[in-house]
Amino acid sequence: MVNQDRKALPLFPMSVVSELTDLSARQVRYYEEKGLVMPVRSKGNRRLFSFYDVDRLLEIKELIDQGVNLAGIKQVLKVKTEHQEQIPHKEEVPEAKEELSEKELHKMLRREIMESGYMNKSSIVKGELSRFYH
Numbered sequence: 663m664v665n666q667d668r669k670a671l672p673l674f675p676m677s678v679v680s681e682l683t684d685l686s687a688r689q690v691r692y693y694e695e696k697g698l699v700m701p702v703r704s705k706g707n708r709r710l711f712s713f714y715d716v717d718r719l720l721e722i723k724e725l726i727d728q729g730v731n732l733a734g735i736k737q738v739l740k741v742k743t744e745h746q747e748q749i750p751h752k753e754e755v756p757e758a759k760e761e762l763s764e765k766e767l768h769k770m771l772r773r774e775i776m777e778s779g780y781m782n783k784s785s786i787v788k789g790e791l792s793r794f795y796h
Contacts, residue, residue, distance in 0.1 A: 672702035672710035
């Protein structure tokens with residue numbers, strides 16, 4: 663299991679979240695009502711929070727302490743979420759490299775060989791040569 667997936671696991675009941683965040687259960691429920699945090703419900707209908715939920719609640723608390731109102735908090739969290747979706751994750755970077763065609767890889771290798779040693783440039787881009795040998 664990937665570390666990011668582990669952070670998304672719903673583990674913490676309301677009592678633990680309240681203790682970790684110094685927020686009352688009522689405050690947490692209010693933020694849930696406003697759509698700022700969305701805990702998972704257990705079979706017994708208990709709220710279970712993930713590490714991400716706890717982080718978000720801590721961020722909400724910090725913004726409240728700075729005097730930001732709920733509308734402002736929603737906007738800050740929306741912009742932050744949109745920004746994070748635009749940044750490629752580490753797992754996505756290798757996939758982008760695999761999209762190179764065989765012709766492009768041969769062209770890249772030829773260029774690297776021709777320019778090797780020129781102006782102290784390294785001879786081969788690390789990892790690119792391994793694509794030719796399966």
